[in-house]
Structure formats: C-alpha cells, structure tokens
Amino acid sequence: MDKRAEILAELIDKKGSRRAFAxxxxxxxxxxxSILTRGxxxxxxxxxxxxxxALGISVEExxxxxxxxEVQTIAAHHDGEDWTEEELAEIERFKEFVKLKRKQQE
Numbered sequence: 001m002d003k004r005a006e007i008l009a010e011l012i013d014k015k016g017s018r019r020a021f022a023x024x025x026x027x028x029x030x031x032x033x034s035i036l037t038r039g040x041x042x043x044x045x046x047x048x049x050x051x052x053x054a055l056g057i058s059v060e061e062x063x064x065x066x067x068x069x070e071v072q073t074i075a076a077h078h079d080g081e082d083w084t085e086e087e088l089a090e091i092e093r094f095k096e097f098v099k100l101k102r103k104q105q106e
Contacts, residue, residue: 003066004040007100011055012036014096025054056093065097068104 012021012032022032027047035043035051040062052059 002039002041004062005036005038007062007065008040008051008055009036010100011057011096012051015055021054025050027051056090057097061097065100065104 012018015021018032019029022029027050031047035047040048048059052062
C-alpha cells in the first residue's frame with residue numbers, strides 16, 4: 001500500500017466502516033478497497049477527489065501528508081459560539097488531521 005493509500009485508509013477507518021463510507025460518497029465498496037490496496041496512483045482522479053472531499057482534505061493536502069510536508073491549517077476555537085453541524089464536522093476533520101500529523105512525526 002502506498003503512503004497516500006495508508007493515510008486515506010487511516011482517516012476512513014477513524015470514521016467507521018469502509019463499506020459505509022464508500023456507500024455514503026457514492027463509490028462501490030470494491031472500488032474503495034481497490035484504491036486502498038492497489039494504491040492511489042492506479043485510481044481515477046475523480047474517485048480520489050471524491051474520497052478526499054468526503055474526508056475534508058484536498059488532494060494537495062493528501063500529497064503533503066504523504067511527503068511529510070507541512071499543510072497550512074487554521075485552528076478553530078469553540079468560545080461558546082453556536083456552530084452548525086457542517087462547521088462541527090469540519091472541526092472534527094481538522095482534529096483528526098492534527099492527530100494524524102502528530103502520529104506521523106512520532
């Protein structure tokens with residue numbers, strides 16, 4: 001498995017079932033499994049974009065994570081404000097991204 005596929009697999013697994021994730025984004029589960037086992041480079045760019053978007057990252061961010069590079073992010077603070085469900089999901093994705101970066105640096 002290539003580094004990008006490893007990163008995608010880890011992020012997807014944190015969300016729950018790979019099958020459920022695939023169905024949620026409109027990919028056959030077998031296609032997602034193929035991406036994760038055969039590598040990102042063998043998949044269609046449309047499918048990679050679809051997976052990345054669902055994970056709240058860009059393809060460029062995926063490449064930067066795989067290369068161990070820095071990704072520009074903005075920290076979110078919860079100061080008692082009301083957040084929409086979409087904003088809360090975005091904050092959760094950012095937290096997962098930071099955790100992944102920390103794990104990669106260990």
